[in-house]
Amino acid sequence: MSQSYVDLPPKGGFSFDLCKRNDMLTQKGLKAPSFLKTGTTIVGLIFKDGVILGADTRATEGPIVADKNCEKIHYMAPNIYCCGAGTAADTEAVTDMVSSQLRLHRYQTGRDSRVITALTLLKKHLFGYQGHVSAALVLGGVDITGPHLHTIYPHGSTDTLPFATMGSGSLAAMSVFEAKYKEGLTRDEGIKLVAEAICSGIFNDLGSGSNVDICVITKGHKEYLRNYMEPNPRTYVSSKGYSFTKKTEVLLTKITPLSERVEIVEVAGEAMEE
C-alpha cells in the first residue's frame, strides 16, 4: 500500500471529514439530531450612564423547551457582558473562550478590557468559521472610552448601535424599541424599557419565554439582575406544601466483613524465583 500524498496533521479550524458520511446518512433517511437552540429574545440599549442588557430564559430543542431558566447573559470581563442567541453550545463556548483571552490580555497589559477588544476577538473567530459557529451576540460594556453596544452576526459582521435586538423574538422587541427609545434615558427608564422589550418577545414569540434577566453596566460598577422579572409563574402550586411524614429509621447496626484477612509473609530468597 503506497500513499501518494503525505498525511498532514490538521492545522486547525473546522474539520470537514465527516461531511461525506453525513450526506450519505441523510440520503439514506437519517434525521440529524436538532441542535439545542436558544430561540431567543436578547436586547441591549445605551442609557445615560452606561449599557443595559436584557435576555429571556428559554432554551429550546426544536419544539420542546429544554431549559426553562437558562442564563443567556454571559460574563466577558468585569465591565463587559455578552448576550447570546443561536446554538447554545456555540454561544457558551465562544463567549467563554473570548472571556479567557480577555483575562490573559488584562494580566499582560495591566489595564481594564475594552469592548472593542472583545468585539474584534469574537468577530475574527466567527468569520473564520464562515457562519458555521451559529452564535448571534449582543455585546455591551463600559470601558475607559465610554459605553459601547455592538451586535455580532454568525458570519462575523458587526454593528454599533444605540439599541439592538437579536434572536427569534428580535422583531417583537425591536418594535418596542423603535416606538419608545429616546436618548438619555435614566437607569429606571432604561430598565423598564428593556424589560418591556423582553416581555414583548416572551409573549409574542414562541421561541422565547419564562423570565427576564437584566444586566446594568455603568462606569466602574455592574449589576447582574438574574430573574429580574418572572411574568410566567407556575399557575397551580399546592398551597399545603409538601411534607414527607416518615423519615427512614435506623433499626440495627452490624458490620460483617466480606472476606477473611490473610497475612502474607515474605521469605527472603524465595520470592519470584521461577
Add this chain to the structure above:
Amino acid sequence: MTTFTVPIDNGDSVRIAEEESQRTLYPYVTGTSIVAIKYKDGVLMASDMGGSYGSTLRYKNIERVKAIGKHSLLGASGEISDFQEILRYLDELTLNDNMWDDGNSLGPKEIHNYLTRVMYNRRNKFNPLWNTLVLGGVKNGKSYLGMVSMIGVSFEDDHVATGFGNHLARPILRDEWHADLSFEDGVKLLEKCMRVLLYRDRSAINKLQIAKITEEGVTVSQPYSLKTFWEFSSFHNPTAGAEGSW
C-alpha cells in the same frame, strides 16, 4: 428494424399543461402590511401605497384599502392583481344583490364569510388568490373586524395585522389596544405601528392612507407621510469608540 412509439393525441395532457401554466405559483406585484383596529365608533385601517415588483418599488400610488358597499372596508396585502380580481367578484356580488331591490345590503360578516369561502376553495384547487385580506365594517351599530389568509385561515379579532405587521405591529397592538379608543388615539396607535413598519420593513414606503368606517359610512384619508427620527448621536458618529469598525 427500428421501432418507435407514437404519442397518442391525448387532449388531456395539453389541457393539463395549459392549466399548470395558469396556476398562481408566486406573487409578482405585492403590497406589504395592513394594520387595522376596532375603535369607539367603528374600524380604522391603515396601509401604505406601495406596490413592489420583487425588490423594485414599482408603484407608489396603489390604494390597497377599498370600500365595499355601505358597510365594509376591504384591505389587502399580497398580489395586487388578485386583489383587483377579488374586487371584481365583490362588485358582481353587490350588483346581484342590488337587483333584488329589497333594501337589504351585505354587511361585513357576510362579505367576510363570502371571501373565506372563495379563498379556501381556490386553495383547495391549488390555485390560490395570493392575498391576506382584512375586512372591517359596521352594521346596525356593531363593528366587525376580520382577516382571511390565502390558504383560507379566517378569524375575527379586535386588532389585526398582515405580513410584516404580524411580527412588528402585533406586539404593540396587544400591549396598547383597549376597547373604546377615541378616533385620535386610534390614529396615533396606527401611526405608531406604521412608523415601526416604515423603519424595519424594506418594502414599506412613507406614504400612507388611513381609512375609517363608522355607521355613517366610509372615509379614506388623503395620502400623507410620517415623521421619522434619525438624530441619535450614535448615528452621527457610529464608530466613535470603535475605530475601524462599522
